[in-house]
Amino acid sequence: MATQRQDVHLFKQGIPSGQLAPPDGVPAPVLLVDDNPAKLAALATVIDDMGLDVATATSGCEALRLLLQRDFAVILLDVKMPEMDGFETAALIHGRPKSAHTPIIFVTAEASTDSESIRGYTSGAVDYIFSPIVPEVLRAKIRVFVDLFYLQRTLTLQAEELQKSKRLLRELASYQEQIKEEERKRIAREIHDQLGQSLLALRIDISMLYESTSTVPPELNKKMGDVLNHIDTAIRSVRGIINDLRPPVLDLGLQAAIEWQLEEFRQRTGIVCSIRAKEEDFHCDLDDKRATTLFRILQESLSNITRHAQATRVDIELYRVGRQLRLQIKDNGVGMKDVKKTSSFGLVGMKERVSTLGGEFNIDSVPGRGTILTIAIPLD
Structure with missing residues (x-):
């Protein structure tokens, strides 16, 4: 583990980067994991001006506990830690479905062998940074994953808005259909109660007249029979219209x-x-x-x-x-x-x-x- 004196020289001087804008005003959460408090403080200072929600953990176990509570845009993970090193921690993080795709950047103040670098990438790391760390380079790397996090959050918000719009459209269409059905019912009732009853009364009157006029000329008698047939046709048409509008x-x-x-x-x-x-x-x-x-x-x-x-x-x-x-x-x-x-x-x-x-x-x-x-x- 590097000493505190070494940690002071861990970073080269750099120009602070501009702040990133979250789509919903909530800063992206970033997790820093290192068993050395001085190194954690140094890392936090470098990204302090990026407008991020920075959480810290001093062990792999503590990092895993934090991951159970929230998601992170990116994790900066120390390689050399006691009890559970960075490789083991990364494997456990990516073994959990919810955090399986969380970007992990390994950070170490000590030079490592090629085999360690390969182990870092095979354990799911997206990058491997050695000391001395250039602040603007580190911020640029973090910014890439924060931007991706914001993009994913933007897409999620848009998807939620789209679902909300679809739900509102369904409710509106349902309401319109309900209004149309109620209007069909009202028109059917009006036709039945007004036109239907009037046609029925007319048919009864003409039938009575037809039955009581056996002595009239045959031509007139036939005409009245034709009128009854026309009324029957109209009644059937009215019933068809009523059934189409709203079958009783x-x-x-x-x-x-x-x-x-x-x-x-x-x-x-x-x-x-x-x-x-x-x-x-x-x-x-x-x-x-x-x-x-x-x-x-x-x-x-x-x-x-x-x-x-x-x-x-x-x-x-x-x-x-x-x-x-x-x-x-x-x-x-x-x-x-x-x-x-x-x-x-x-x-x-x-x-x-x-x-x-x-x-x-x-x-x-x-x-x-x-x-x-x-x-x-x-x-x-």
Whole structure:
């Protein structure tokens, strides 16, 4: 171990470097490890003007304890220490996953052999400095790793901001979808209560008039029959619009809505449908927003199958995996050539609906072998 007199001459004179600017105002932490207090003080003096958060340790064990409490931008580690030398300390530091990539610069006041230098680099050191140490060179080496530390912190902060922005966008999209769903519900109710009831009352009145006018000319009687047919067509159209906006059966729960939708799909297309789900999966902490999202995705999927799949069978499965509810829609149609390049408006809309709930959307398709659509919605 070098004497205190030797430590005074450990450094050549140099020009102090400028200070580094941390991205969040928090100085980069640097750890100095040496069993000689005078050498620690000399090292700390050299980097005192760099605006760093300097911690010191007088042994390898103390350095390891400090590493359990915080991360460091760079560690300056003495080679010659009693009990646990620098090589052993470096091996233990890099053997710990959290500090496996922490830069270590070996610092020694004594000349070493080539084998020691090789041992230093193989133990994970990024540099090996011998005395006499030039202060500006040491600061320049430290500055490289501090800059990397600041860059990593900047990227971390940016990633956090990006995640925050994505979360806010999901919340905004979810709120917009909720508003749209509420507006659909309101319009459907207005159409049902106003237009639907008015058409029904009109049909009743004309039917009564039609039944009581058997003595009128046949032409007028036929005309009234045509009017009734037109009213029936209008009533069916109104009911279709209401179901597209907000199927009343959805208010009875997801199970009733899915069963109704599949029955309507079977009657309209002739495609065989099956559904497999446990009773408890329909009632597993599923709020109206999630139930509506799953129902809308099912609607859009069946519509896509009708238009593009040329399928003869559709199998629906609803099941839980942990705190996720998964909906799988499988058809035996023609499949897709390239799922990644598929950007239809319907699929984009489904992805957006799932994204607003923080869910997962996956398409598995092979040409000629059908398509499997899997949606996972978190229940939390």
